[in-house]
Amino acid sequence: MAKRTILAQFLRENRPAWKRWAMVVVGFLLLLLAPVLAHAQGGGPDTLQLVWTAPGDDGAIGTASAYQVRVSTASITLGNWGAANVVGPAPVPLASGKRQGFTVRGLSTDTTYYFAMRTVDDAGNWSGLSNLLRWDWTADATPPSVPTAVAAVRLGAQVRVTWGPDSEPDLDGYSVYRATSESGPFVRVSASLVTPAEYLDGSVPAGAAAVWYEVTASDLSGNESVLSAPVKAQISSPNSDWTLSPVFPNPSATSQSVCIPIVIPAAGGGSAAVDIVNAGGFRVRHIPIASATTCSGGNGAVWDGKNEAGINVAPGIYRARLVADGAHSSVMVVRVP
Known part of the structure; x- marks a missing residue:
């Protein structure tokens, strides 16, 4: 079975777009999947979007057959799985490693909900129960940890920047910032969030003797960590220096x-x-x-x-x-x- 990630995102329609999403993260275990019927709950002003990374048909390999997601106002176990309500319709599984999800509607903001997920393969073999997702409508405002072990090495006209990977399950990616002075100003050079934990800078300013880099981590709620400590990459050196x-x-x-x-x-x-x-x-x-x-x-x-x-x-x-x-x-x- 493969361990994957399930995320919850809460959308309130009367909030500005940048404040609409809040997320909760929980890992879950998946096997192989067969088609399953699900029904959508009634609509309402508040919604919850469940997002996860697709498992495989055999561990992390291939494509599962179907998902089943259930919700309850009490903790869900394999023992009471059948008593929890099916929510959906869940989407058709994508290839292993792809991110996907769907929206649950008709929830009450004064109620705490529990979600769990199982998968089944084309032979009818069901996975175990995912880790339990508890959603109490509390927005995630905590940024990820600051990237550590940042290093920068010149490779010809480029600079390779590396750092230690963040293990937080709701990590969305990293941003790389560059300056021509250790004190800045630092300007973002990565056009979009970077994964995995490395970046090849191919736009080093011409004539720069050295450049400095800082890295941040961002989560799926849009929270960005503070900048890492600056690291230096030597670009040019006197004739006597190696x-x-x-x-x-x-x-x-x-x-x-x-x-x-x-x-x-x-x-x-x-x-x-x-x-x-x-x-x-x-x-x-x-x-x-x-x-x-x-x-x-x-x-x-x-x-x-x-x-x-x-x-x-x-x-x-x-x-x-x-x-x-x-x-x-x-x-x-x-x-x-």
């Missing part, structure tokens, strides 16, 4: 190549190289920058995870050491099975 940034992906599988981002001075790479050393300090690979495969975007060197003999190195902790014009710096590389 910049080595954290590799990605990290950790990485032993069969997976990694990018080692390097800002190369305008004078060129010369005889600079990256050495991969193991936890014992022994060099397992020497990568001359001049002949290395470059990362996507044009900057940095790619390590294919192999040693000098062309064999994948064992899982463990390594370091990528930059040796260039007297500059010595290193970053950690973690290889996993």
Whole structure:
């Protein structure tokens, strides 16, 4: 069974559009689904929109056959599932991972409601009960947590911005802001909400020596978190300066190549190289920058995870050491099975 998300959105018709939606989130478990009849409740001035992410026909794979959603003024369990009222009609399931929902009408704003959902497959196998959704008409005004572990790395003429993913179930996406000074002003550069937790900035201002980024998270109620702490991406550097940034992906599988981002001075790479050393300090690979495969975007060197003999190195902790014009710096590389 796959764990998915169900959301509730409350619409009052006499409120401004930006205040109309309030959401409650609860995860639910789904199996496979077969067609089921449902009926719509009577209309009224207040409505509740249920929204969820479609499960699969087999866990997260394929498309389920049908949904059934029920409502009660008391907590719903498998034991009293049959006594709860069917609401709908629920839509035809979409492919796994797609967001969908429908509107429940005729509810009273002075009543607390409980909603639960089950799915069935084309063989008539029903899922267990979803997690219970309790709706008491209280609007969600709490913003998501501030994104953490924000990092920015130059890749040629672009900058790759990454951050730690937010696990809140009503997360809608992220916004990325950029400035040419650490103190701002910061201007949003992502045209729409970003998912997953990374952004490739291809519009870095010409001539900028460095740029700074901040990231926010937004939920499905439209609440936006405060800005993360600014992080710097070095764009240009004096001829004598080299910049080595954290590799990605990290950790990485032993069969997976990694990018080692390097800002190369305008004078060129010369005889600079990256050495991969193991936890014992022994060099397992020497990568001359001049002949290395470059990362996507044009900057940095790619390590294919192999040693000098062309064999994948064992899982463990390594370091990528930059040796260039007297500059010595290193970053950690973690290889996993």
